[in-house]
Amino acid sequence: MAQKPSIPKGTRDFTPQEMANRNYIFNTIKDVFRLYGFQQIETPAMENLSTLMGKYGEEGDKLLFKILNSGDYLSGLTNDELLGRNSTKLTTKISEKGLRYDLTVPFARFVVQNRDKISFPFKRYQIQPVWRADRPQKGRYREFYQCDVDVVGSDSLLNELELIQIVDEVYRRLKINVVIKINNRKILSGIAEIIGETEKITDITVAIDKMDKIGLDKVNEEIASKGISEEAIAKLQPILKLSGTNEEKLTQLKTVLSASEIGLKGVSELETIFGLCKAMSLATHIELDLTLARGLNYYTGAIFEVKALDVEIGSITGGGRYDNLTGVFGMDGVSGVGISFGADRIYDVLNQLDLYPETSIEQTQILFVSFGEAELMYCLPLLKELRNNGINAEIYPESAKMKKQMSYADNKKIPYVAIVGDTEMNEGKVMLKNMKTGQQSLMTLEDVLTELK
């Protein structure tokens, strides 16, 4: 036998059945996005590395897939560069393109580059794969689809509300029980300010993000290991232990953060958002979670994360407000807010809960059995007529044994088979067999049409 073929680690093939299931997810999400006035764009799979590098932190740069320059990519190198064994330096010489790591940064680039063609506020959605050179594990792939919705060019908290409504509606349609966790980067900044460790905010947020997983003690350990004073950690404790309803938490926070202007701004933003959500009476539970920090550092306001309640998997949707993402591409003063649905994780959740609708519209409805030349010439026009009427129809392309053709229909779960031989042709009819009941009857094409519709 020849060498066994394989695909790169962290990637997956999808069969027709799996694609039908995935398209159900994509279509559901798309429908909701459109309902709120978002328009689709696409960007290239690859971007210039200069666009991607430095936008996701040091860790992110490492996880970028880089594309080797074409041609003799070593020709311009000096021996020193080649033998220097400095991967970072060498990379810039031999690779100038990379696969996109997310959809937000390419979108920011898109906005800057196409600002003459779009009018603000710009509401776009984008459903495309992204690639990360991570080690794959549960719910983590190296190629996966994100479904992003963002609004740029509007500071209004109404946008946050609509994104929450979209989350609510998407998961209602997909029948997945979720909780929406929400936090505000300004509150986190306020906390850092209060405890006097503003420059350590990233370390602090990364640590408290793990609260769920490792518990309070370990979080304190990790924060201490980052060189934060005991005094500051002591001040942090009441915040980490915050409990009660969202309103109660906000009230407590107002007291704790009374000396921090930015912190209070964050609290008031969340109050507004919660107020709006309450007025819309959403089905999904929304929870203020201060331990929600999210790694991507460009968030500046609200932060969202959605967790599935019935399946153990990482967050299936996440996002937030970023005040100046386009700034790095030379366009200041454009605020954006957006969220990203992780289609592959949603797919895993749906698979585990088996929540797919039964019928699939992509299915073939009728198969014509092939006997020979004369029968073919009789069947082809009938086939065309059915297709003109919007019926998914096919004919078995070879005059194989009937058993084989019937098995084909059976395996493909085609509900009807049309059998046409001498008898049928003489009468100008077809023999229509219902594969479920096994019954069959001689009928005209018109009868077939009404039967199938």
Added chain:
RNA sequence: GUGAUUAUAGCUCAGUUGGUUAGAGCGUCGGAUUGUGGUUCCGAAGGUCGCGGGUUCGAGCCCCGUUUUUCACCCCA
């Protein structure tokens, strides 16, 4: 990047302390049945036991390396 874990037929997996010619189920193909699928029965094809090296009279099984799978950490959808 760190630590574990896995690899045997197209797929899912057996394979005893190292001992003849490595098995099963499913799938595929052929037949029972040349115009009838699902159920049944009969038969066949299909393997460099991930790859490379080592130990041994002898390795699917033991050792080393490597790749791969899955999981946890880091980080993240």
